[in-house]
Amino acid sequence: REPGLPPGPPTLPLLGNLHIFPKEFAHFKFTEWARTYGGIYSLKVGSGSAIVLTDAAAVKELMDKRSGSTADRPPMHVADLVTGGLNMAVSRYSESWRTLRKAAHTILTSQACTNHLPIQSAEASQLLHDILCCPEGFYNHIRRYGNSVILSVLHGKRAPRYETQEATAFFEAQHEWELVLEPGATPPIDLIPILKYVPERWAKWKQDCSKTRKMQWRLYFGLLDETKERLNQGEENGCFMEELLARQVELGMNREMTGYLGGMLIEGGSDTTASYLQSLILALVAYPDAQRKAQEEIDRVIGSHRMPTLNDLEEMPYIRAMILENHRWRPVAPMFMPHRALNDEEYKGFVIPQGCTIFVNIWGIFHDPELYDDPENFVPERYLLNENGTKPGTDGSDLRPNLPFGVGRRACPGIHLAQNSININAMNFVWAFNFTPDTDTQGNPIHLDTFDYTKGIGTGPRSFKCKITPRSAEKANIIEREFLEAANTFSKFEFGLSEEDKEFVMRSRARC
Numbered sequence: 064r065e066p067g068l069p070p071g072p073p074t075l076p077l078l079g080n081l082h083i084f085p086k087e088f089a090h091f092k093f094t095e096w097a098r099t100y101g102g103i104y105s106l107k108v109g110s111g112s113a114i115v116l117t118d119a120a121a122v123k124e125l126m127d128k129r130s131g132s133t134a135d136r137p138p139m140h141v142a143d144l145v146t147g148g149l150n151m152a153v154s155r156y157s158e159s160w161r162t163l164r165k166a167a168h169t170i171l172t173s174q175a176c177t178n179h180l181p182i183q184s185a186e187a188s189q190l191l192h193d194i195l196c197c198p199e200g201f202y203n204h205i206r207r208y209g210n211s212v213i214l215s216v217l218h219g220k221r222a223p224r225y226e227t228q229e230a231t232a233f234f235e236a237q238h239e240w241e242l243v244l245e246p247g248a249t250p251p252i253d254l255i256p257i258l259k260y261v262p263e264r265w266a267k268w269k270q271d272c273s274k275t276r277k278m279q280w281r282l283y284f285g286l287l288d289e290t291k292e293r294l295n296q297g298e299e300n301g302c303f304m305e306e307l308l309a310r311q312v313e314l315g316m317n318r319e320m321t322g323y324l325g326g327m328l329i330e331g332g333s334d335t336t337a338s339y340l341q342s343l344i345l346a347l348v349a350y351p352d353a354q355r356k357a358q359e360e361i362d363r364v365i366g367s368h369r370m371p372t373l374n375d376l377e378e379m380p381y382i383r384a385m386i387l388e389n390h391r392w393r394p395v396a397p398m399f400m401p402h403r404a405l406n407d408e409e410y411k412g413f414v415i416p417q418g419c420t421i422f423v424n425i426w427g428i429f430h431d432p433e434l435y436d437d438p439e440n441f442v443p444e445r446y447l448l449n450e451n452g453t454k455p456g457t458d459g460s461d462l463r464p465n466l467p468f469g470v471g472r473r474a475c476p477g478i479h480l481a482q483n484s485i486n487i488n489a490m491n492f493v494w495a496f497n498f499t500p501d502t503d504t505q506g507n508p509i510h511l512d513t514f515d516y517t518k519g520i521g522t523g524p525r526s527f528k529c530k531i532t533p534r535s536a537e538k539a540n541i542i543e544r545e546f547l548e549a550a551n552t553f554s555k556f557e558f559g560l561s562e563e564d565k566e567f568v569m570r571s572r573a574r575c
């Protein structure tokens with residue numbers, strides 16, 4: 064370990080800490096080390112260094128205030144092979160990243176997302192309807208919802224079923240992409256660059272990259288061409304890609320960048336939103352008191368005769384607290400995405416060397432007993448005390464409520480769209496349903512493992528079982544009615560549907 068680096072676990076010659084570097088669920092090990100080595104510590108990976116931040120003040124200073132110096136991403140050769148360097152989330156802090164990022168900000172403004180609320184609310188009403196008709200399928204209904212919202216808002220084309228061609232194509236391409244990105248799936252190409260030159264026929268990982276690239280291209284550029292076709296025929300529906308195509312030259316985007324931006328935003332927005340909502344259901348089942356309090360509040364504010372709308376949230380401090388608590392309890396990206404230092408930085412006497420990888424261990428911060436009372440449990444009440452949920456007498460001013468969406472120049476550009484989805488559905492869920500544990504053959508509740516999560520940079524609960532029942536016949540009727548009324552909003556996003564999709568749409572609108 065070079066002088067000036069923050070402390071960290073003991074190293075071995077040549078390997079550094081490589082032999083103990085966690086291959087999965089790194090946030091748990093990183094948090095354990097933080098409790099020993101402190102809020103800023105370092106890991107040696109061969110001759111390279113990684114800095115792990117589990118300290119809110121350090122995150123604020125280094126990642127937000129000095130973002131110009133910490134907004135790079137570590138090089139990832141496999142990502143470049145698949146995306147040609149055009150995936151905004153993993154691409155380096157480069158000219159093309161800046162162009163893509165600017166384009167994303169141009170379309171995903173708060174106002175633009177508000178303009179798309181009708182389709183988001185219509186999709187949310189289908190989600191309630193799907194759960195009402197087939198509660199045991201809730202996990203995939205939510206996944207369909209997450210995907211269909213982003214497909215509609217971005218590409219103007221919705222996925223009425225989980226099996227709709229575009230949804231399936233996305234889930235399959237995404238699965239391949241995640242496999243390619245998984246640590247250990249490829250040789251350490253970024254550490255030993257000569258491996259890049261192994262011919263494809265001898266390198267399975269290169270074949271996997273080509274396969275993933277083809278799958279992504281087919282979907283992303285297929286959607287782009289469909290949007291162009293609709294524009295040519297004068298059938299605009301106001302989706303974001305239409306705007307992007309119209310402003311392509313002004314934004315400095317070529318065809319490849321436009322197609323990839325549209326595609327990578329599906330990646331960024333689809334399963335993240337779904338994972339958040341799946342975690343919320345897990346929490347509602349595992350913490351019945353919190354569920355009851357949220358229901359009491361929504362009953363008081365809304366009653367039984369109508370569904371909630373986004374404007375109602377202002378009147379519901381407990382549900383707002385529950386939404387923040389779900390971000391804290393099970394963050395969708397427990398270590399954000401790795402950043403990289405562009406320059407040497409100095410912080411509290413430590414050196415953060417140029418070129419090092421920086422991990423923001425948001426899990427460790429959100430589960431720090433120094434900051435939060437009873438951090439392992441889902442306790443929305445903490446966010447009624449103050450906006451950061453910290454325990455009395457603690458200074459939480461280095462935190463901020465939107466911290467789960469990332470830091471500095473890399474912070475999530477989809478935050479407005481995501482928050483609208485989260486807010487609408489969180490209210491809908493507690494208004495509409497009771498969520499209880501599944502039972503065994505003797506009728507005993509089955510204990511839920513609230514740590515059974517998927518691996519990866521973005522994580523969510525693995526598929527789990529629970530019982531979901533409507534809270535009243537009146538509410539079930541309102542859900543049916545709202546879903547039928549949504550048909551109007553859906554109609555301009557339902558073109559080119561397969562025969563199976565058309566039949567599904569007809570059947571689902573005929574009866575539950």
Ligand code: HEM
Nearest residue numbers: 152331332335339395396399400468469470473475477481
């Ligand atoms: C619950 C929902 C979501 C959460 C919690 C979330 C969180 C995050 C986080 C933590 C990052 C990494 C920030 C960093 O490295 O500092 C990120 C990046 C990103 N997110 Fe989201 N996100 C969500 C939804 C969305 C949606 C709906 C979209 C698209 C419409 C989206 C698009 C992106 C993109 C493109 C990036 C990469 C930004 C860059 O590297 O410049 N996300 N998000």
